[in-house]
Amino acid sequence: MNRDLPIIRTTPWSLGLILLVILAALQASALPQRLDYWLYDTAITSHPAPTSANVVVVAIDDRSLGQLGRWPWPRSRHAALIRKLEAAGARTIVFDVLFPEPSADDSDLARAMTAHGNVVLPVYLSPPTSQYLLNEQLPAPVLAAAAYNLGHAHVELDSDGVARGLYLYNGLERTLWPSLSLAATGAEPMRQSDIDVPSFVNVRNEYRAVPMTGGAGTLPTYSYAQVLQQPPSSEIFRNKVVFVGATAAGFGDVLPTPFSGLSRPMSGVEFHANAYSAQSQGLLIRKAPEWMEYALCLLTLAMLCVLLPRMRPTRTLFACLATMLGLGLIFLAALFGARVWIPVANALLIPLFAFPASSGLRLAMTNRFLNRQLDDLARSPQVSLPEPGRRHPAQLLDQLKALLQPEGWLLTTGKDILSCKGLGTGDIPERLTPGKWTHLDGRSWICLQRGPQSYILGLTLPNDLGREVIQRYLQRLDLDAEAPSRHYHPSRENISARIERLRSATERLERMQQFIRRSFERMPDGVIVTDELGVIRFANGHIEEWFREPMPSLNGLPLANLLEGHDPRETPPWHETVSDTLTLQQSRTVDLRIHNKDFLIHFAPFALPEVEQNGIIANISDISELREQQRQHREAIDFISHDVRSPLVSQLALIEQLKRDPAHIEPSQLEQLGKLARRSYHLAEEFVQLARAEQLTETRFYECEFLAIVENARDSVSEQASEKGIRLQLQGTEDLWLKGNAELLERAVINLLTNAVQYSPEASTVIIQVFQAGHLACLTITDEGSGIDPHELPSLFDRYRRQKRSELSGVHGTGLGLSFVKTVVEKHRGEITVTSTAGEGTSFTMKLPIANPLT
Structure with a gap:
C-alpha cells in the first residue's frame, strides 16, 4: 500500500462537489419531477378541499342518452334545460358543450340564454383538421352574442398524463380567454398588446393547480334527463352555479386526476366545477417561481455541506432526516398556508444522497486509516512466543537437554538414530500417541509428526523429587500443533478480511495489555505511575496491600500525600522529592517505612513518546527481609564477639596456665577445658544447623x-x-x-x-x-x-x-x-x-x- 497517497477527507468542498454531480445527473432523469408530483398528490389527496355550497353539475350521462336519444341533441333541448334551471333559480349556467356550427334551433337557444342572462359557453382551441393550423373554435355567432361570457375549456395535463390544474387564460394572438370557472365569475378576456406572436401560437397565462374535493362524483351531480323531465327544484339550483357537460362513458373528455389516476378518470365538466369550487373559496394554488426552487436547493446543499463534515456519524443521519422533515414542513406550509406549490424534490434529494455520500467519504478515510494502522500493527512487536510445535525435533531435543539436564535421551526417525545417550531403539514403547507424552519407568516418550516424517523423542529424567514435576510440565507442552501460516494480500482484501485483520490486531493489543497488566501485578515490587502533576494514575496490587489503601482511593491521589500520610518526614519532605523528580527530570532513591516494614522507593521520571506529557514511575521494593538479615548479621557478629569469643578466650587462658606448670595439671582443670571446648562446639553446631534450615x-x-x-x-x-x-x-x-x-x-x-x-x-x-x-x-x-x-x-x-x-x-x-x-x-x-x-x-x-x- 502506498502510504504517500492523501487521505480522502470529508470537507464542505468535497461533499458539495459530489452532491452537485449527483444532482446534475438526476436532472437528466424524470425522478425529481415525479417526486414533486407524488408529494403534491399525496398532500392533496390526504386533505381534500372543501366543496363549495353553490356548485352543481348537470351531467349528460348514460341515462340521459338512453332517455333522450343519441347525441347530438337539438339545441332547443338545451334551451328547455336553461328555462328549467332559470325557473329553479340557478344563478349562472356554464356549458362544457361545444356549439361551433350554426343550427336551425340556434334562435331558440339564444332566446333562452338571453332570457337567463348568465349563460357561459366554451371556447376550444384546435385545428379544424389535421392539415390546418391551430384555430379558435367559437360558438355559433348568434349563440356567442347571446352568451353572458365565453371561457376556454382546456385542462392542462402534466408530463405524467395527470390533470392537476389549468391556465386561467388561454388563447391565440393578443386575446386570452378566461377558463370556464373564471368566466363564470364574469372575468373578461385578457387583451395583450405587449406581445407579438403568430396567430397560430397558443398563448397561456397564470397556471393554477386545482385542489379537488375528491374523485369523480364527489360534487353534487344530477342527470340531464332528470332535470329536464321533472319540475324545477329551487331547493337544489337556487343561486347556484350549474355546470352542464358530458360524463357518459366514451363521450366527452376524461381526465386522470390525483384522486383517480387511470382507474376512474374525471370528466372535463367536473374538473371545471372543481376549479370553480376552489376558486370561489380562494383555494387555487400557484406554482412558486423557479428561483425559489433553486434557492431552496442551494441553501440545503450549503447547509449540509457545512454541517455534516463536523458531525459524528450517528448525528449525520439525524441531521439528514431532520432536513428532509423540515423541507416537508416547508412544502406543506406553503401549499396549505400560502397556496403556493414549491417543488422541493431536488432539495429533498440532497439530504437523501448526502448521508451515503458523507458516509462513503468517511468510510474511505476510515478504510485508508485502518489499513495504515493495521500495517503498523502487523509490524509491531508481538507478545506471543514462537510455538514449540513448529520447531524441528533435533532443536527441541537440544533445548530440552539444556533445560532439564536428562540423564539419557534418544531421537529417531524411522530406523535412523539422530541422537542418543543411554537409550536405544529397543527401549521405545510399542504404542505411542502422536503429540502426547508417555511416561514409563522414569522415561518420557513422545511421537512427533513433522510433515511426512515421524520422529520419536525419549528422555531419561533424574530420579529425584523433581521428576514428577517435570513430567507434568512436559504434558503441558504442545509439541505437535503446527498452525497454518497466514498470508495477507492487501490488493485483494475485502471488508471481511479487513475486519478479520482488525479483530486479530485488537486481540493482539488486548493480549499485550493483559501481559503488561499481569506483569505489573506479578512483579515482586510495587509500582506507581503518576501524571505530570504527581497524581497517581496507576498502582499495582502490592501498593494496595502494603499501604492498606483501597485501589479506588489510590487513583487520583497525589503521590506526595500518600507518602506523607504513611511515613511523614521533614528532611527532605516528600513533596520536595516528587517535585524535584518532575522538574529536574532526575531519579531519586529514598528509604520508606510503612506499617513497621522497611521499603526502598525509587523515583524515575518518564516522558510519553510523541506527546508532551511526562510523569513519574515509582518502584517500591520491600527490603524488610534484607534489613532483618542485616540485623541478624549484626546480632551474629555481636554474638560471635561475645558468646563464641568468651569460651575461646577462657580456653586459651587455661591452656597458658597449664603450659606454665605442666607438672601439676589437675583433673578439674581438664574438665573445665573440656566443658569450654564442648560449649564452643555446641555453638558452632547450632550455627550450622540453623544455616541448613534456612537453606532448606x-x-x-x-x-x-x-x-x-x-x-x-x-x-x-x-x-x-x-x-x-x-x-x-x-x-x-x-x-x-x-x-x-x-x-x-x-x-x-x-x-x-x-x-x-x-x-x-x-x-x-x-x-x-x-x-x-x-x-x-x-x-x-x-x-x-x-x-x-x-x-x-x-x-x-x-x-x-x-x-x-x-x-x-x-x-x-x-x-x-x-x-x-x-x-x-x-x-x-x-x-x-x-x-x-x-x-x-x-x-x-x-x-x-x-x-x-x-x-
Whole structure:
C-alpha cells in the first residue's frame, strides 16, 4: 500500500462537489419531477378541499342518452334545460358543450340564454383538421352574442398524463380567454398588446393547480334527463352555479386526476366545477417561481455541506432526516398556508444522497486509516512466543537437554538414530500417541509428526523429587500443533478480511495489555505511575496491600500525600522529592517505612513518546527481609564477639596456665577445658544447623513418617532425661506420613525435647503426644517446669534471645535452638505455638501438613 497517497477527507468542498454531480445527473432523469408530483398528490389527496355550497353539475350521462336519444341533441333541448334551471333559480349556467356550427334551433337557444342572462359557453382551441393550423373554435355567432361570457375549456395535463390544474387564460394572438370557472365569475378576456406572436401560437397565462374535493362524483351531480323531465327544484339550483357537460362513458373528455389516476378518470365538466369550487373559496394554488426552487436547493446543499463534515456519524443521519422533515414542513406550509406549490424534490434529494455520500467519504478515510494502522500493527512487536510445535525435533531435543539436564535421551526417525545417550531403539514403547507424552519407568516418550516424517523423542529424567514435576510440565507442552501460516494480500482484501485483520490486531493489543497488566501485578515490587502533576494514575496490587489503601482511593491521589500520610518526614519532605523528580527530570532513591516494614522507593521520571506529557514511575521494593538479615548479621557478629569469643578466650587462658606448670595439671582443670571446648562446639553446631534450615527447599523433601521421627528424637535425649530422673512419655501409635526433610525435623524435635528436659525439675514427666487433627500432623511436648514469663513469649523464637529466668537459674543456652525449630517448621509450611503457665509448665505444639490429606 502506498502510504504517500492523501487521505480522502470529508470537507464542505468535497461533499458539495459530489452532491452537485449527483444532482446534475438526476436532472437528466424524470425522478425529481415525479417526486414533486407524488408529494403534491399525496398532500392533496390526504386533505381534500372543501366543496363549495353553490356548485352543481348537470351531467349528460348514460341515462340521459338512453332517455333522450343519441347525441347530438337539438339545441332547443338545451334551451328547455336553461328555462328549467332559470325557473329553479340557478344563478349562472356554464356549458362544457361545444356549439361551433350554426343550427336551425340556434334562435331558440339564444332566446333562452338571453332570457337567463348568465349563460357561459366554451371556447376550444384546435385545428379544424389535421392539415390546418391551430384555430379558435367559437360558438355559433348568434349563440356567442347571446352568451353572458365565453371561457376556454382546456385542462392542462402534466408530463405524467395527470390533470392537476389549468391556465386561467388561454388563447391565440393578443386575446386570452378566461377558463370556464373564471368566466363564470364574469372575468373578461385578457387583451395583450405587449406581445407579438403568430396567430397560430397558443398563448397561456397564470397556471393554477386545482385542489379537488375528491374523485369523480364527489360534487353534487344530477342527470340531464332528470332535470329536464321533472319540475324545477329551487331547493337544489337556487343561486347556484350549474355546470352542464358530458360524463357518459366514451363521450366527452376524461381526465386522470390525483384522486383517480387511470382507474376512474374525471370528466372535463367536473374538473371545471372543481376549479370553480376552489376558486370561489380562494383555494387555487400557484406554482412558486423557479428561483425559489433553486434557492431552496442551494441553501440545503450549503447547509449540509457545512454541517455534516463536523458531525459524528450517528448525528449525520439525524441531521439528514431532520432536513428532509423540515423541507416537508416547508412544502406543506406553503401549499396549505400560502397556496403556493414549491417543488422541493431536488432539495429533498440532497439530504437523501448526502448521508451515503458523507458516509462513503468517511468510510474511505476510515478504510485508508485502518489499513495504515493495521500495517503498523502487523509490524509491531508481538507478545506471543514462537510455538514449540513448529520447531524441528533435533532443536527441541537440544533445548530440552539444556533445560532439564536428562540423564539419557534418544531421537529417531524411522530406523535412523539422530541422537542418543543411554537409550536405544529397543527401549521405545510399542504404542505411542502422536503429540502426547508417555511416561514409563522414569522415561518420557513422545511421537512427533513433522510433515511426512515421524520422529520419536525419549528422555531419561533424574530420579529425584523433581521428576514428577517435570513430567507434568512436559504434558503441558504442545509439541505437535503446527498452525497454518497466514498470508495477507492487501490488493485483494475485502471488508471481511479487513475486519478479520482488525479483530486479530485488537486481540493482539488486548493480549499485550493483559501481559503488561499481569506483569505489573506479578512483579515482586510495587509500582506507581503518576501524571505530570504527581497524581497517581496507576498502582499495582502490592501498593494496595502494603499501604492498606483501597485501589479506588489510590487513583487520583497525589503521590506526595500518600507518602506523607504513611511515613511523614521533614528532611527532605516528600513533596520536595516528587517535585524535584518532575522538574529536574532526575531519579531519586529514598528509604520508606510503612506499617513497621522497611521499603526502598525509587523515583524515575518518564516522558510519553510523541506527546508532551511526562510523569513519574515509582518502584517500591520491600527490603524488610534484607534489613532483618542485616540485623541478624549484626546480632551474629555481636554474638560471635561475645558468646563464641568468651569460651575461646577462657580456653586459651587455661591452656597458658597449664603450659606454665605442666607438672601439676589437675583433673578439674581438664574438665573445665573440656566443658569450654564442648560449649564452643555446641555453638558452632547450632550455627550450622540453623544455616541448613534456612537453606532448606522443597527439592530436598521426601516422604517420611512423623511418629518414627519423634521416636528417634526421644531416643536421642533419653540418656539426658535419665540423668535427671525425668520420664519421657510418648502417646501416639498412628503412622502420619509427611513430605519433608526427616533429618531436620528430627533435629527440631530434639531441640524441643532437650529444652523440656533442661528446664524440668528432676523426677518429673515430659509428655510427648503425636496425633492427627484434620489434615495436620501434630506434636505436643508438655513439661512440668517453671514456665515462661508472659512478656517473653512474643520474642521466644527470636535469635539470640534467652529467658532471663533461665539465665539467672544457671541454665545457659545459645538462643538459636528455638529459632532453628521455627525455621524448620515454616519451611515445611507448618506452624508452632507455645502456651505456658508460671510454676506449672510449658507446652510446645508443632503442626505440619500431611502428605495426602484425602487418603
